[in-house]
Amino acid sequence: MNKNTLSPTTTNADAAEINKSWVCEAIRKINADYNRSSDTHLIRVELPCFEDITLYLKDESTHPTGSLKHRLARSLFLYGLCNGHIREGTTIVESSSGSTAISEAYFARLLNLRFIAVVPETTAKEKLDKIRFYGGECHKVPGKDIYTEATRLANELNGHYMDQFTYAERATDWRGNNNIAESIFQQMRKEPHPVPDWIIMSAGTGGTSATIGRYIRLNPEYYHRTRLCVVDPENSVFFPYFQSRDPSTASDKGSRIEGIGRPRVEPSFQPDVIDRMLQIPDAASIATIRWLESILGRKCGGSTGTNVYGALQVMQEMQQAGTTGSVVSLICDSGERYLDSYYDDQWVARQGLDLEPFLEKLRNICD
Template identity: 70%
Template sequence: MADMCTDRLWTAEAMRRIQADFNRSADTHLIRVDLPGFKDQHLYLKDESIHPSGSLKHRLARSLYLYGLCNGKIGPETVIVESSSGSTAVSEAYFAKILGLRFIAVVPTGTAKSKLDQIRFYGGETHAVDAPLIYAEAERLAAECGGHYMDQFTYAERATDWRGNNNIAESLFAQLAEEAHPVPDWVVMSAGTGGTSATIGRYIRYRPDLSAKTCLCVADPENSVFYDHFETRDPSLTLKTRSRIEGIGRPRVEASFQPQVIDRMIQVPDAASIATIHWLEGILGRKCGGSTGTNVWAALHIMDEMRQAGRAGSVATLICDGGERYLDTYYNEDWLSAQGLDPSSHLDTISELTR
């Protein structure tokens, strides 16, 4: 009984520390982007890059820790293990440091050095393997050290309270409440685990005032199975290639991806995602990560469809993380050339859409 009470006291303190971090962090900003070519269609970007750990994955990491703590999977000596392309691992390392826990990230070979440096900055360890092996290696490491495998790709869609509790959907729609078009026609979201799109799609259906008007579009990059799975509903689809837009797109259908709550998907060429973040830098005055480009490219095309149909309204999407993590890749001409990515024609397309 004494040991149980000691563990419960530790869990209570862990929950307090996570809640204290939440209280210290103001909600992320919602930015209205005024574009001359879209007088009646308004674009909103929810800036998730301002979280303490620098990305949208801060919300997911917090939810996964709370889920693990409340299910008795995480204790004072638990080693936390995660498979991640970077941003989730950065955020989980951040919370591991708060709780005084050892953290190991199993990352795909070639993950951006800046992300690896951030994981280590928070005291985390990194273990690089070929991309298809990250799941099995994370499970093996967790078993070997008696730790807990967070498994974001399975638990992302169930760890977050999609009904509210200041999740990203509740926050987004609350911030739109005083806008000219407070109920957006579309929310656009790319998918890595599929957890955020599941939360948004469920929340839209949960709110009768939203479900009658708001639709969810998921934007998918090259080298990802999500779009084909959405079209075919075949869960066995796999690819041998890896998405070049870090944090989104998967080579297999993840358990957290919930196609039944998605209204539409758009495939976005990688060069278009890159073009969009370079264009967006001129609009916002700062750099964004590649997945933000995927989101905004799809959002601009939806807005163009609305404009052609003579429909006024709003479209909301996310800034997933900042571009400082990608100075060696998406903002590096040599890397783009080596990858065969030429954003120039897509920049012309954006200019035509927005002028």
């Protein structure tokens, strides 16, 4: 008999010990996986036209599952395990536009758990294929229904709804433990301007911006110098909510920039740890990743374009003010996932987007 199989004489105490053993082994597997991974690279972007103002990009696309969401998925699994929500045989359910679901499918397979992703109907095929590659199941619904359908499925299957949009900001240890903020500041230590003037970050759940903003405030040497700017795409409510603080702010449209922007104010989004927000046109985001390919020699996802366009805007303001320093932003995922959308001229045309004015600005930025 398998040691985890309950016999007719198994007591509640025995069952508790069996579950404890499984949870301990699950946490060991996740920590071992983390220990096998090196930290993500911090790329210095060569833009000579910005004299003594340097842009750095934290390359989160090099995680095993290819995106920034790998960190979040690991934190959410540890959070669920340590809170007693995830046990042997628990079905994991998540509402996700793709990247978080890909990463959660990876960890679910690591723990031999069933995983179901409730995704918007418009999610890129490449992302759906990746979810399935890791053994996950895809349940497509209209974007506005992902929350209620994920809750329904979890209840029906007696599973656990991870609910990244609620738990992202509390599952991540913002005080340290090599979170993304601590990693950025450690990697910047030997640079000419080691304490960044700005960190530019887009928001999907709001968990990463909350982690970075809190970490900055925890460390006085950073709090006095570093500011956090969150950039938001079109059709997202985070930017208007930041201005109004009205939690009922909502949109009936979804974001074209996958992985960021939300049609409602998510519980994980923490506006009070943010110093500034910018709203970036979708055409600017897509134009930026096409321009950035000529700088980096590689394709990046749409949210990276949102980040970098915002970073360039901040750097131009620093240049005009005669200040020097460093700006850090993120490569969130690879552009290979978006060959049928952001890198497809016909898709761009169907969206009614004109990239040329922004491409011209970007091409002339160092002229």
